[in-house]
Amino acid sequence: xxxxxxxxxxxxxxxxxxxxxxxxxxxxxxxxxxxxxxxxxxxxxxxxxxxxxxxxxxxxxxxxxxxxxxxxxxxxxxxxxxxxxxxxxxxxxxxxxxxxxxxxxxxxxxxxxxxxxxxxxxxxxxxxxxxxxxxxxxxxxxxxxxxxxxxxxxxxxxxxxxxxxxxxxxxxxxxxxxxxxxxxxxxxxxxxxxxxxxxxxxxxxxxxxxxxxxxxxxxxxxxxxxxxxxxxxxxxxxxxxxxxxxxxxxxxxxxxxxxxxxxxxxxxxxxxxxxxxxxxxxxxxxxxxxxxxxxxxxxxxxxxxxxxxxxxxxxxxxxxxxxxxxxxxxxxxxxxxxxxxxxxxxxxxxxxxxxxxxxxxxxxxxxxxxxxxxxxxxxxxxxxxxxxxxxxxxxxxxxxxxxxxxxxxxxxxxxxxxxxxxxxxxxxxxxxxxxxxxxxxxxxxxxxxxxxxxxxxxxxxxxxxxxxxxxxxxxxxxxxxxxxxxxxxxxxxxxxxxxxxxxxxxxxxxxxxxxxxxxxxxxxxxxxxxxxxxxxxxxxxxxxxxxxxxxxxxxxxxx
Numbered sequence: 196x197x198x199x200x201x202x203x204x205x206x207x208x209x210x211x212x213x214x215x216x217x218x219x220x221x222x223x224x225x226x227x228x229x230x231x232x233x234x235x236x237x238x239x240x241x242x243x244x245x246x247x248x249x250x251x252x253x254x255x256x257x258x259x260x261x262x263x264x265x266x267x268x269x270x271x272x273x274x275x276x277x278x279x280x281x282x283x284x285x286x287x288x289x290x291x292x293x294x295x296x297x298x299x300x301x302x303x304x305x306x307x308x309x310x311x312x313x314x315x316x317x318x319x320x321x322x323x324x325x326x327x328x329x330x331x332x333x334x335x336x337x338x339x340x341x342x343x344x345x346x347x348x349x350x351x352x353x354x355x356x357x358x359x360x361x362x363x364x365x366x367x368x369x370x371x372x373x374x375x376x377x378x379x380x381x382x383x384x385x386x387x388x389x390x391x392x393x394x395x396x397x398x399x400x401x402x403x404x405x406x407x408x409x410x411x412x413x414x415x416x417x418x419x420x421x422x423x424x425x426x427x428x429x430x431x432x433x434x435x436x437x438x439x440x441x442x443x444x445x446x447x448x449x450x451x452x453x454x455x456x457x458x459x460x461x462x463x464x465x466x467x468x469x470x471x472x473x474x475x476x477x478x479x480x481x482x483x484x485x486x487x488x489x490x491x492x493x494x495x496x497x498x499x500x501x502x503x504x505x506x507x508x509x510x511x512x513x514x515x516x517x518x519x520x521x522x523x524x525x526x527x528x529x530x531x532x533x534x535x536x537x538x539x540x541x542x543x544x545x546x547x548x549x550x551x552x553x554x555x556x557x558x559x560x561x562x563x564x565x566x567x568x569x570x571x572x573x574x575x576x577x578x579x580x581x582x583x584x585x586x587x588x589x590x591x592x593x594x595x596x597x598x599x600x601x602x603x604x605x606x607x608x609x610x611x612x613x614x615x616x617x618x619x620x621x622x623x624x625x626x627x628x629x630x631x632x633x634x635x636x637x638x639x640x641x642x643x644x645x646x647x648x649x650x651x652x653x654x655x656x657x658x659x660x661x662x663x664x665x666x667x668x669x670x671x672x673x674x675x676x677x678x679x680x681x682x683x684x685x686x687x688x689x690x691x692x693x694x695x696x697x698x699x700x701x702x703x704x705x706x707x708x709x710x711x712x713x714x715x716x717x718x719x720x721x722x723x724x725x726x727x728x729x730x731x732x733x734x735x736x737x738x739x740x741x742x743x744x745x746x747x748x749x750x751x752x753x754x
Contacts (some may be wrong), residue, residue, distance in 0.1 A: 197481055198486035200478070201466060203498045203505040207260040210491035210674065214263055216254045217248050221272055222279075231272075231279030242283065242293040246306050249276045250492045253313035253328070254499065257320060267580050275738035277331035280306070281338075286313045288342030300346020301353035303339050304360035308411065309492075310336055311363035318367075337371070340364050344376040351394040352401045354380045355408035362415035377416055378650035383547070385409065387426040390522035391431025396735040398435055398442045402428055403460030403554025407493065410467055414500075422471070425464055432461060433480055434520040438534045445538065445545050445557070459490035467497045483514065505623050519632075526575040526583045530632060534693075535737040537637060539582050539630050541572035544713055545657070546584050546628060547639060551737040552693030557657035558735070559713070560641060564650050565594035566711040568691035572628070581631035588644075595620040622646035624727070633749050635749050636736040643729045651704045653712065656681075656697055658719040662690035665745065673719035678707050680722050687747045688721075689740035694747040697735045701725055 199205070220233045222241060232241025233248040252273055255263035263269045284290060285298045292302035310332050317328040343361055348354055358380045361373045386394040387405075395401045406425045413421040435443040440457040447453075462484045462691060469478035485494060496576055498505050520529045526541030535551045545557040562568035572584035598617040625644040641654065658664075660675035664685040671679055673688060681700030703726045708714070725731060738749040 197511075198482045199487040200507060200511065201462070201494070202480050202507070203258075203495070204260055206485070206491050206495045206498070207258055209488050210251060210258070210495060211262045211489055212254055213250050214261075217251055218272075220248065221276070222408065223272070223275065229279060229282075231275030231282075232278070233276070238293065240293065241279065242291065245280065245533060246309055249273065250309040250313065252276070253310075253332075253432065254318075254492065255493055256324075256328075257316050257322070258495070259311060265322050265324070267324070270327060273527070274327060274331050277335055280335055284338065287346065288338045288340070289346050290339075296349070300343050301348050301350075303343050303346065304353070304356040307336055307339050307343065307360040307364060308356060308408070308442040311367060312496055312499065315367060333367070336364050337368055340368075340371045340373060344373055347639060350401075351386050352397075352405050352408070353403050354383065355385075358416070359408040362412045363690040372611065374416075381412070381416075381418065381421075385421065387424045387427055388524045388687070389427075389429040390527070391429075391524045392446075392525050393428065393446050396446045396525075397449040397451055398432065399444050399456035399458050400447075400456055400460070401449055401451075402432060403458060403464065403493075406461065406464035410464055426468060426472075429461070429465060429468060429480075430520065432458070432487075433476075433514070434518065434522075434529050434531075435538075437536050438516065438531070439552065440483065443530070443538050444528070444550075445543055445548060446525075448695070454631055457484065457487050457489060459484050459487060460493060461511075462490060462494040463496050465560070466494070468502075469509060470497065470501070473509065475510050478507075479507050479511045479514050482511065486565065521577065523575075523577070526572070528575065528577075528630075530637075532635075537632075539575065539584065541584060543576040544571050545568060546567055546572050546705060547630060547637075547735075549637070549695055549735055549737060551695050552689040553659065554662060554688060554690070554693050554694050554695055555659050556697070556735070557718075558639065558733075559655040559657060560626065560628065560652070561655065561709055561712040562624055562643070562650050562652040563706070563710055564646070564727075565621075567591070567594060568624045568626075568650075568652075569711055570626055570628070571715065578629065578631075580633075581629065583746060584628040584706060586626040586628075588625045592618075593620045593623050624650065634663065635738075636734050638732055638734055640732040641729055643727050645728040648727055651706055651709065652725045652727060652729055653706070653709055654723045654725070654731075654733060655712065655715075656688075656723075657715050657723040658688050659690065660717070661720045662688050664688050664717070664719075664721065675717050675719060678720040678722060680724065682707065685734075686721065687740070689747070690737050693737075694740035695735065695737045696747050697721075697733060698723075699733075701731065 229241040255261040256269040289303045291297045292299045317325040365373045385648040409421045442458045465481040467475045528539040530537045538548045547558040549556045560570035573587045574585040577584045629640040664671045682702035685698030685702045700723045704724045738747045
């Protein structure tokens with residue numbers, strides 16, 4: 196079903212709902228030492244929740260369709276919030292991110308990035324009280340400028356948050372001398388590869404932050420060339436979305452890894468680039484993400500910065516739902532066939548994962564060989580019919596044993612002496628995993644080298660809990676933390692009507708928690724077990740579960 200186009204009015208409706216929930220969180224008692232602050236349920240103190248709450252209130256006050264438009268109560272709350280920030284501001288002009296970082300330039304950048312959008316909009320409105328926003332929040336921006344310029348950063352995305360906040364500040368207050376610092380950051384060039392991935396590979400959090408920061412810098416620092424990186428990431432990001440709008444997070448280097456998230460933080464950049472470029476594809480993605488009704492603040496920003504965009508006649512382009520997409524530099528192959536999507540990737544311990552509706556099946560390979568045989572592919576190669584993942588046995592020193600040095604070795608010297616010891620090296624356990632799309636299934640052929648025979652190995656299917664496992668002779672609940680062995684034949688796992696089958700099974704050992712294998716306490720595990728050498732093909736298929744026949748239907752037929 197094609198979603199309704201994103202609209203200013205629908206976002207205002209969502210914003211009003213969110214503001215209603217936010218108001219009780221603000222401390223309005225003027226005798227309270229943290230008056231004006233917002234208290235989040237997670238932290239139980241004022242500070243960490245300030246940023247988003249203030250932006251929401253300011254947008255409600257500014258937007259003519261909001262129930263809070265021009266509200267004196269909201270204006271008073273905004274002034275209180277500015278006072279709270281002044282009360283907790285460090286002498287440097289910076290603020291603390293109370294969950295981790297003190298006197299933090301990047302967090303200050305996030306605060307100013309949001310504040311600058313509504314101070315700029317307040318300048319353009321005729322509302323009574325706009326000058327109060329300029330007075331109180333303009334002071335916050337000006338006081339933070341030097342601290343942001345001199346405070347440094349931690350992570351790659353922080354650089355672009357700071358450049359955008361500095362550029363926005365400079366645009367509002369041209370007397371600030373920030374241009375050299377902005378240019379010094381930008382001289383490092385943007386950390387994006389040809390496939391469209393930023394350094395942190397954070398599809399659910401930091402992609403959106405990088406895109407937003409770069410487009411704001413482009414606008415306020417006259418650097419339209421920065422939008423090329425944004426476009427590249429927007430193109431890549433669509434091909435990492437599942438059919439339910441959630442995004443692949445297994446690739447991330449940050450805290451969103453493994454999370455199930457609809458990346459609604461991308462809406463503002465998709466829509467902004469749609470309007471700037473006349474791109475109906477980006478507009479359709481913005482429509483789709485907005486249909487989940489989970490984010491209003493930044494999604495509204497394009498309409499606030501460009502009121503003329505509230506009238507939208509941009510023709511939408513259809514979104515492809517069946518494709519094969521290669522990201523060769525990143526080492527990723529993505530295949531989507533309507534409601535089913537498959538991710539094949541190097542460098543992570545889940546080299547293959549299959550998603551169908553509510554079910555995700557991660558497929559892992561591990562052997563006991565010197566506790567260093569968790570399959571993380573070193574290379575992903577395109578083949579005639581699919582892809583080959585190559586594991587070279589680990590990039591560290593090969594397995595083996597050390598020999599004595601024939602002298603006293605103290606406890607303090609033990610580590611240093613290890614570098615002097617003779618070492619007998621053994622061959623690495625190398626593995627390849629060939630993945631081919633064959634009709635409506637994927638075949639996974641695992642082959643190992645044979646440094647020794649009889650090495651125990653497992654293929655682990657990591658299943659979303661809450662479903663039901665069916666085999667020829669077994670029906671079992673998929674309970675988190677539990678493990679089943681598939682000894683022979685095929686099994687089908689389903690949640691509701693979504694189903695994925697896999698097999699054949701094998702039973703060469705019963706090591707439930709193999710040494711070196713990663714634990715999966717929040718998943719339901721199914722193991723097939725082998726001993727080296729291994730040359731085994733696993734078939735994985737997705738379809739619709741029929742309770743009537745107790746079977747999975749592939750492309751309209753029962754098998």
